[in-house]
Amino acid sequence: MTISSQRIPLYLLTGFLGSGKTTLLNQWIKDPAFSKALVIINEFGETSLDHLLVSRSTEEQIVELSNGCICCTTRGDLVKTLTDISWRFSRNGIKSFDRVIIETTGLADPSPILSTLISNQKIFQQYKLQGTVTTVDAVNALHTLSQYREAKRQVAVADLILLTKQDLADEDTLTQVQQHIRQLNPTAPVQISDQGVTALSALLELDHVEPVQSVTPLTNWLNFGSAQFEPLNSSPVTSSPASTGNEISAHQDTINTYCYQITRPVTLFAIQLWLDALLPEMGHQLLRVKAILNVEGFPGPIVIHGVQQLLHPTAVLTHWPNDDRQSKLVFITDQLSREQLEKSLRPLLGLKI
Structure with missing residues (x-):
């Protein structure tokens, strides 16, 4: 298009x-x-x-x-x-x-x-x-x-x-x-x-929606400064949810925010597997997804932004905005448990769902 x-x-x-x-x-x-x-x-x-x-x-x-x-x-x-x-x-x-x-x-x-x-x-x-x-x-x-x-x-x-x-x-x-x-x-x-x-x-200056055609610097576009990220480098599924400081407990609300970071690069194939499973199954529960991903073979990050079951055009950037090369993902969800979400992230780590 x-x-x-x-x-x-x-x-x-x-x-x-x-x-x-x-x-x-x-x-x-x-x-x-x-x-x-x-x-x-x-x-x-x-x-x-x-x-x-x-x-x-x-x-x-x-x-x-x-x-x-x-x-x-x-x-x-x-x-x-x-x-x-x-x-x-x-x-x-x-x-x-x-x-x-x-x-x-x-x-x-x-x-x-x-x-x-x-x-x-x-x-x-x-x-x-x-x-x-x-x-x-x-x-x-x-x-x-x-x-x-x-x-x-x-x-x-x-x-x-x-x-x-x-x-x-x-x-x-x-x-x-x-x-x-x-x-x-x-x-x-x-x-x-x-x-x-x-x-x-x-x-x-508001230009926080599309990574494509955005004139906003990447660090501002993501605006991850106030988020606290959990490492996601091994099997992420836990037996019970742990508090992150970014999550409202289940008895208070069904809308939760989950923030993760991945220290090692991911593959383009893993991203495709992840999105192919995530959007059809859980898209209606995802109010918003923002991700900056360190992908093998790419000099800059791949930026993903989605609303429910729809993704904005994916941006492939030519360079990183700073020395931090970790992948970062923020999910704002409605009626989606931590366990469900973390299970969906397994393909990014090369793990089977």
Whole structure:
């Protein structure tokens, strides 16, 4: 599949009810860099209100998807909208927008949306997903993230997390919230957003999705700094799960993060065996997979990034960003046990499943 170098940057903005998405969006689109952004707002219910809260110089660049949740019933509408806007918002063959922002409902699970953006060939060729931005309400986050599956998944798939209402939360609560976020997603940067004001440079630099055509340095793209990796150099299957500091215990949640490193190079054949078994069998339980692999015979790493059963085009890089040559893998999973995952990794080590 040929990928155009002129793909339109697309941002997915999500976050639970009341977490400050619209406040952020208002600040976002007032910045000159986003003055020509086209906004797609998904609203749920017969009476739509959110689009009325977005400040625009013109209503022509707000597209409303209403009476259905974008993650389920209106996904077909989203594909049609993204396909149509290229000509609908063009004059004399020139588009009137240079970026697209999709704001989901507070109850949306972003995973199916991300899958749609990756799997639909026409959409993938037209739009480059820059990243998923998730807003988290610091005051209510501990309750929300412990009670609502959608909120957990919004955090788990994020490329950038913006903590809102931090001025209303005490230091102890803020610490607990950030720890909980780190358990769900150890690789996404967490920034404070004060009254919707955030460092727009972080949004403009957001390029954390595709290793192919990414201008982000590899170390930033992976952003593994806060993850704690376990060695995976022998038979990885254990009789009982061991705590890593990155894993939420089973009685607390079904969404877990597992981080591994492999010190010796792996073979290209082993990678193929691993992916051939992993994606069909466990893909629906993988919210996200990020891996940088040291492969025999390659001067640089192979970078893999997947969402559920779909992989972005694999990147083969010409050199390593630093002296660390270890393979590193991060899995954010839903209802997948450590034992199941580690068993699936056996082919990477030259072991039979």
